[in-house]
Amino acid sequence: MSQERNYSNDDFEDKQSTVDVDTYENDSVSALQERTFSEEVLTDEVEQQGNHLDDNQNSKKEKRTSFIKELLVYVVIFFIGLYIIPNYVLQRTVVDGDSMQNTLHNEESLLIDKISYVVGDPKRFDIVVFYPYGKDVDEYYVKRVIGLPGETIQIIGSDIYINGEILKENYGKDPISSAGIAKNPITLAEDEYFLLGDNREISFDSRYKEVGPVHRDYIEGKAFLRIWPLNKFGFVD
Structure with missing residues (x-):
């Protein structure tokens, strides 16, 4: 004999309540998960935006730093080219007149080496640029070194004597006809040089x-390279 189970309305309502509660809990969990996910996504987006802003700021800083470095490099190059090289390394000069013929001619352009005389002294037969009246006077000559510090110079006839011995050289365009103050022996001081032009x-x-003997401090540098005219480009002797 079979048994039948009767469900009352209360039982049905209890079951319905249980289902509703479960559904509410599931909906709440889902909503919470969705909210958490949304917050995580929002946090990631904020972090990405923050990182992007940081990258932009770093990029701008790097560009500013790079610009400043390049500017400093150009300033240094400009300073070296405008001040250091002309005053301490190389200088362009132009021959004025015919006093150095046949070695140099009027309006030829030369490069003057200044650094050599910073580390050393002029040598005999160097062609030098010097200020005969001091560097405060803007007038320079181009001549050849003949007598060195401490030597005794004398010109007898067309011959140059150094410490009583004839100087063997062939730079003169023509024989000397005027000895000037070197007619009598001249003993150079320890900072003096005796200079002559080749067209004597x-x-x-x-x-x-x-002019007389030239002080070492008045000698600006050594002429070593002819740069104009181009068909005569080369070292000078």
């Missing part, structure tokens, strides 16, 4: 009392 008939040089 017209050169205004150490033979004249207005």
Whole structure:
């Protein structure tokens, strides 16, 4: 004999309540999960935006730093080219007149080496640029070194004597006809040089009392390279 189970309305309501509660709990969990996920996504987006802003700021800083470095490099190059090189390394000069013929000619352009005389002294037969009246006077000459510090110079006839011995050289365009102050022996001081132009008939040089022996400090540098005219480009002797 079978048994039948009767469900009352209360039982049905209890079951319905249980289902509703479960559904509410599931909905709440889902909503909470969705909210948590949304918050995580939002946090990631904020972090990405923050990282992007940081990257932009770093990029701008790097660009500013790079610009400043490049600017400093150009300033240094400009300073070296405008001040250091002309004053301490190389200088362009132009021959004015015919006193150095046949070695140099009027309006030829030369490069002057200054650094050599910072580490060393002029040598005999160097062609030098010097200020005969001091560097405060903007007038320079180009001549050849003949006598060195401490030597005794004398010109007898067309011959140059150094410490009583004839100097063997062939730089003169023509024989000397005027000894000037070197007619009598001249003993150079420890900072003096005796300079002559190669065109000795017209050169205004150490033979004249207005110039005389030249102080070491007045010698600016050594002429070593002819840069104009181009067909004569090369080292000078």
